[in-house]
Amino acid sequence: MSSTIRIEHVSKSFEAGKPVLRDLNLEIRPSEIVSLLGPSGCGKSTLLRLLSGLERDHEGHLLIDGQEVLAPTRAVGLMFQEPRLLPWLTVRNNILFGLNARDRRQADGLAQELMEQVQLSGCADLLPRQLSGGMAQRVALARALATEPGVLLLDEPFSAVDALTRMRLQELLLSVWQRRRFTMLLVTHDIDEALYLSDRVAVLSGRPATVREIVHVDLPRPRDRRAAEMLRLRAYLLEALRIAGAPQLTGYGTPFGV
Numbered sequence: 001m002s003s004t005i006r007i008e009h010v011s012k013s014f015e016a017g018k019p020v021l022r023d024l025n026l027e028i029r030p031s032e033i034v035s036l037l038g039p040s041g042c043g044k045s046t047l048l049r050l051l052s053g054l055e056r057d058h059e060g061h062l063l064i065d066g067q068e069v070l071a072p073t074r075a076v077g078l079m080f081q082e083p084r085l086l087p088w089l090t091v092r093n094n095i096l097f098g099l100n101a102r103d104r105r106q107a108d109g110l111a112q113e114l115m116e117q118v119q120l121s122g123c124a125d126l127l128p129r130q131l132s133g134g135m136a137q138r139v140a141l142a143r144a145l146a147t148e149p150g151v152l153l154l155d156e157p158f159s160a161v162d163a164l165t166r167m168r169l170q171e172l173l174l175s176v177w178q179r180r181r182f183t184m185l186l187v188t189h190d191i192d193e194a195l196y197l198s199d200r201v202a203v204l205s206g207r208p209a210t211v212r213e214i215v216h217v218d219l220p221r222p223r224d225r226r227a228a229e230m231l232r233l234r235a236y237l238l239e240a241l242r243i244a245g246a247p248q249l250t251g252y253g254t255p256f257g258v
Helices: 043-053 092-097 104-117 133-145 163-179 189-198 227-244
Strands: 004-013 021-030 031-039 057-062 076-079 151-153 181-187 200-204 211-216
Touching: 004 043, 021 043, 021 211, 031 057, 031 189, 031 227, 043 076, 043 151, 043 181, 076 133, 092 104, 092 133, 104 133, 104 163, 133 163, 151 189, 163 189, 189 227, 200 227, 211 227
Parallel strands: 031 181, 031 200, 076 151, 151 181
Antiparallel strands: 004 021, 004 057, 200 211
């Protein structure tokens, strides 16, 4: 199951009156993976909180399958920078935490399926303190998918792990996505991660953020991180980020709205 995300003329200011998002527009198609890149503090995480329903005060429209986002729903999964596991619950019960009451056998079957998909078979009864950082993030991913959402929002989910674990988690995320085909919006500061995972990369300006450019990554999966086209796109995005606050970007990629 997958969903369409539409962000239409969204602006957001904090209580002090300082704008963080200004007239931001973006559409994400069903089963598409889109990454958000932009200067630190430009409002990427704020946009995810708005889409998840955790933040509600904004101008414009945020739509999931044509329905306005008004509050958190089962249709949208959210994965944070930290696992945020409950330390007194086992892996199985962390995955199932927050689900509506349902037949226990069905719930256990769902937990087992998710543990297999995130390569945690045999870990059901472990507590968070017994897990490595990478394992804890896999539990967090399984928990985000437990409601079978059509949209998965990820806020720098692999930023706290080492480089090798990060690459393995990226590959794991893609393998789960290929099975479930949810729509995915990823906030990251890692250009290589954005290029390895995404169909498109949205480059945001400095605060107040707006979409400056959309870069298409038209490469087959699985991708070779060392391929010449990946390196060329990496260099382009580095330059795009360097001038993200400039009035206009030129070069490779399709400007938003074209």
